[in-house]
Amino acid sequence: MKKKKRIKELGPDRPYLQIHQQSSDRGRAYTRGFSSTSYGKRSWLAGCDVSHAFYCFPCLLFQSPGTKRCGQQQGIAEQLDEGYRIGIRRHNEELALRGHDESETSDNPGIFRGLVDFVASLDFENATVFKGTSKTVQNELLDCMLSVVREHIIQEARSSDFLSIQPDETTDIATQCQLVLVLRYIDAKSNVQERFFEFIPLHSTTADSIATALKERLAVILPEDQKRKLISQAYDGASVMRGTTAGVQRKMQDVYPNAHYIHCYEHQLNLIMQQATSHIPKLPIDYRQSDGTSTAVPSIQCLSTERTSSAVFKLYETQVTLTLLPSERQEPLPCCWRIRILSFFLQLFHNIMPHVDLLYAKLQKDDIDSVHIRGSIQQFQQDIQKIRNSLHSLVDQSSEGGSQPKKQRSLSPEVHERIAAEVCDTVLRHTLERFPFTDHLINATLRQADRFEQYKMVFPEDALSRTLKAYPVLDGSKLKTELSLIYCKEEFRACCGALDLLQLFMENNLEEVFSETVTLLKILVTTPMTTAEAERCFSTLKRIKTFLRNSMTQERLNALAMLSMKKRLLTEMTDFNQKVIEKCASQKERRANFIFK
Template sequence: MALKMENLSDYEGELTAEDNCNCLIEDMIKRKFASLPFVEKEIIVNSPKPAPILSIQSQTKTFKRHFKKEIYENIPWICGCAHLSKLFCWPCILFSEELNVWNKFGFSDLNNISKSCKRHECSQSHICSTVQFKNFGKGVHIEENITLHNKEVTANRYILSKLINAMCFLTKQELPLQGHFEHHQSDNRGNCVELLHLLSELDLKLETHLDNSPVFTGISDHIQNDLISSISKVLRDEIKSEIHASKFVSLIVGESTDISRSTQLYTIFRYVDENNDIHERFVGFVDVSPDRTADDLFQHICKTLKEFECSDKLIAQTYDGAAVMSGEHNEVQLKIQNICPNSLFVHCYTHRLNLVLSQSVTHIAECKRFFKKILSFSSFFCKSPKRISLLDCEIQKRFPTAAPTQWNYNSRILNKVFEYQKELLTIFDRIMKCEDEWDNDAVMNAEVLHRYLKDFEFNFNLHLFSGIFDSADSLFEILQEKTFDITYCINEIKNFVKFLDGKKVDFDSMWNKLITAKFNRKRKVAECMADVKKTYKLRYSKILKTLSADTTNRFRDIENLKFMELFNVDKFKIYEKNFPDFLFKSLQLSYGEYFDFMRLRKKFENGV
């Protein structure tokens, strides 16, 4: 039946009949509700849904299910068509543009009606149609509500952007967010709250929000933590997308001890993006204090590689700190290479030198005690401004802060003691003579340090390691600066080993110098120490031999990185005249599957 304007009044009355749908549903399926005039639409929407009694039944193995009229009451959106003997969704017939069983073909399976209704109610098409059905004719109010809602959303997003900016600024500057007492009565409510109030003085919208918002201000500790977590998730997702687009990835893992003395394992990815820009992305800390075994660290790395989906892209791995990771016994890098064959292990060479000088001789008790004594000089002067002032007057130079994991800082302390030994003795003498002007701790420690400087054992080690550290400092700077000149670095490492081996012949001259200074040229006393000399000579040789062997051992794989010289721009002109075949062989051994070596060779021969 075609619906016409002239019989609308008759049709309006007929729609209330429960026994007859007057083929309205068939008409809506054919003509489409959207094509009708507004007056006609309004009559249909405001009229009761077609709810005739249908002759539908469904047969199962055990019983027969019949249609019941109560279904229209239990499910408000269901309507029926007596002519088709099918059930339909009344809102979807009128407003849905997506064709389905409930608005086009009809539903008649009474055995599965409950599941089908629940599934249809959750569909986006049904939800949108229901909203349109309920809001039909209320367009002006809806538009006002939508405008008001959008305005509120825009304002909230603006406030949220300011909160996020504050969080990002504080974390970028490595400042703590929360205070100990953030109540409005507190003089200092923490960096985050105070920063937001400072910004509010320049931002009227933010000021209004902070002063008048009854529920959400965004400054509570829970909101701060939620924002930090959200920012972290966004950053990690961005890093994942960059890594996904990158062809090659390297992994940097290391250890750091926080203020609570917990060992935190940090992870960094290094990769090249689509624009050939190099990025290093920090992805987080993990507390490994309870278990620092090689297996546990290996499992953490595998989990990280799986999360960022880059196991097949890993071409290099390096570990700074984490002695268990790079040690000979645990060999975590070898376990990683078993699952990522091309992940070349590169340990920071300046850190390796640090390990040589800070750990190689720690098994020698006299050396271990000596380095503890050296650190006590820095600790003594760093504890008091008064002591620092005295140091400034006598030497005009200060001791660097001791760093147990950084040998080069300890080297600077040792060199300061060696260079200003006489001035330090004068300082300690003044403190001991003027006891009334100094606290007990200063006097007692001054006596101890004064005794160290007069002790023959201490002076022996001081002279020995001062000579070694002078040469080691030069090597340290070379390894930091000559990144691509691997051949030069290898030669300097070999020269350092030769220096250690050749220093063995210097024992007698150093011994005589110490004996003369200590005993004021008393030959008899010196002769009495002939037996002691043998003991010191054995230790002297043992220290040099240990350092030499450990240096050779720790730098034995640096030859594998010779291909790095191919990136040395300063040598490109040389490569044009004398092609570096040995560097190409080194590159083929490490990353042979990644390069077209014929094409690469032509580029180098043509000046790259």
């Protein structure tokens, strides 16, 4: 052992060996030789100039009689230990519960068979009665799991003070219209939760069909005496959803009068960028890369309406040679000026899109609230205004190194600056119009930390009266007293957003002292400003219900989607396994009762 320790301290011997091997491939013979650089790439490699061979250094130190060296020929399955092979079986697939081949020799039997084999290797490996691999047993277990998770979510929703919904619809691979229902509420630990509840199949996408499906599910979640808890409903802005007379939101408000309508702010920001790019002329230009390939440049209209600006960044930062498309060479506008126009607008949107991406990223957070969003939108407006004020220097920079062609007044730097100003003005104007924070959203202005000094001098009576009108559950006089005290305290101004202030009250046991303010904060936090979680559910739907699994039943789809999207919830439920076992055992008689007389 001492010799082995000494050898380990010295490290592997790495002599320069000239080893050559004759090989052939597809009828062509060649000679392979060893390179000394292999020592640096493989730290375990050791050589011997006596035997003129290579060895694995750990194997030389720790090999015992009867074991095989790693250099000997053996299969991959033999080289992997038992624990690693179990890990591969468990994580071979993410969502495909059943495999195409579930036999014992299958390399990809599916998640369910893999878990059964894993448990069997620990407990009843030699069982001859229960195998648990039938489709019926799988579906029963999935139904029990889904039922347990739903009961937990319903219990959390009923115990919360307020509830919001985020419905959205899409079409799956089997051309079946699916309506997703996402619930948003504050749990017992004062954390905001957005829970996927169900995929609901629809026979039609009319307002009546969608509203009826939502009312049926909400009747299960909220009892008759808790209808006041539903305070908001967020949609993507489709006409069938937002209609004020016959839309889904109107039909829902007839039953749930406190359910105020929210138009998803992400969709509205996308519409703002579409309006901004409508002022830019189309310039059919392609770019030629270093390898000679030529690709058409997408129009600025397409690049800017994407929710990410990767296309703008890639085209701007990549060093390419722009050339005129062959179909457009007969037009009077010179090629160099077409390229210069495109470069100018690429520079403009290269400055704008980072701020758009930053606002998108903030809107997609689960714990975002209306107070935080209002501050982010104001910062976005300030950033766009700075770009608007610096357009003159941007135009001067783009016009350097070239002269204006004759009889081409439309290409003057003044025209460039005018179009760029229209783009910025459109973004600013539509931002004010689409994000006004009026009506029921005006309550966000009561919690703006940057206005506390102003509110300390002049209390916002108008905003308070509108908030009380939108939410009658609040006590106006007590809320005014509590807010007046909050405006005077410096420690409350440091809280960023309504959620931080709510958690501050809860951690310091101040919910009874500021009872009305806590209620207002819960309303602010529970109100969803986007439908990002519903969009994420659609991504999971596409991964689960694929072309090869398009005949999946609705119950199985909901169960797999719930297990996939709420993995953290399952780990937090310490009694999840026990509840599933009890529910599965109580569903029906699984063993005959023999009575002897």
